[in-house]
Amino acid sequence: MSLSVVQGFSKSLAMTVLSEIGDKTFFAAAILAMRHPRRYVLAGCLSALIVMTILSAAVGWAAPNLISRTLTKHIATLLFLGFGFWSLWDAFHEGDSEELAEVEAELDADLQANGKPKANGKDDDDTKKKNRPIxxxxxxxxxxxxxxxxxxxxxGDKSQIATIGLAAAENPLGVVLGGILGQALCQTAAVFGGKSLAKQISEKFIALSGGVLFIVFGIQSYFSTVDS
Structure with missing residues (x-):
């Protein structure tokens, strides 16, 4: 495996984990897994994120072929620095439980709109699915x-746009592999204990770490050389 793939992989993995832990999609997976069979929730959430990662990396890979590599580098630098300061702002101006409360409210509203499930709805749902084709x-x-x-x-989330910027600056294959592994780790943690995990970790610390990481990526992108 080439150095460029390893570098893109490690950057994408670190960025994905720090971006997705405590994100809306993390809490959505955790709450859905409390109401429905975990295997279907994990499969649905992870499939969506894998598709999103591949699409974002493809856009980032195509960007240098559509516009100059120098301009692509400057855009990636601005994205990383912008998201870094955005994450730092979130860390100091948002409460630890706002994201979770917002997602719970949205899913509760959707549940009420579609009718409340029966007390044994989850068991009935599992029984019915056993009789269906795979x-x-x-x-x-x-x-x-x-x-x-x-x-x-x-x-349109910052992690998606950051993946585009990272794929434009690094090896797209490494970015995809690192992003998929990061998403798999985060979604598995969310589905199999996301709410309890969210109470144990500090969203402020995650946001601070993510902000610092984005800024480091931005500085590195600024001082990197552009291949002709």
Whole structure:
């Protein structure tokens, strides 16, 4: 494996973990997993994030072919620095539980709009799915709901745009592999104990760490050389 792939992989992995822990999609996966079978929630959320990572990296890879590499470098630098200061601002001006409360409110509103589930709804749901073909089980309403919520929740998020900038500056293959591994780690943690994990970690610390990491990436991008 080349050095450029390893560098893109490590940067993408670190950026993804620090961006996604405590993010809206993290809490959405955690709350959905409390109401529905975990395997469908994990499959739906992770599939959406993998698709998003590949699409974002593809855009970042294409950018240097559409505009000059020098301009691409400057845009990536501004993105990293901008998101770094944005994360630092969030760390000092937002409460630790605001993100979780906002996601819970949105999902509760969606649940009320679609009717409250029965007390044994989860057990009935599992029993019914055992009698379905494997293909129809995989693309169940729960899978599609988790996929849709995660995909559109992540669309336009700073982590998606940062992935585009990172893929423009680093090896796209490394960025994709690191991003997918990071998403898998975060979504697995969210589905199998995200709410309890969220109470134990400090969102301020995560935001501070992410902000510093983005700024370091921005400084490195600024001083990096442009290949002709």
């Amino acid at each position: 293909f129809s089980q995989f693309f169940s309403p729960i899978f599609l709901k988790a996929f849709t919520i995660t995909f559109f929740g992540e669309w």
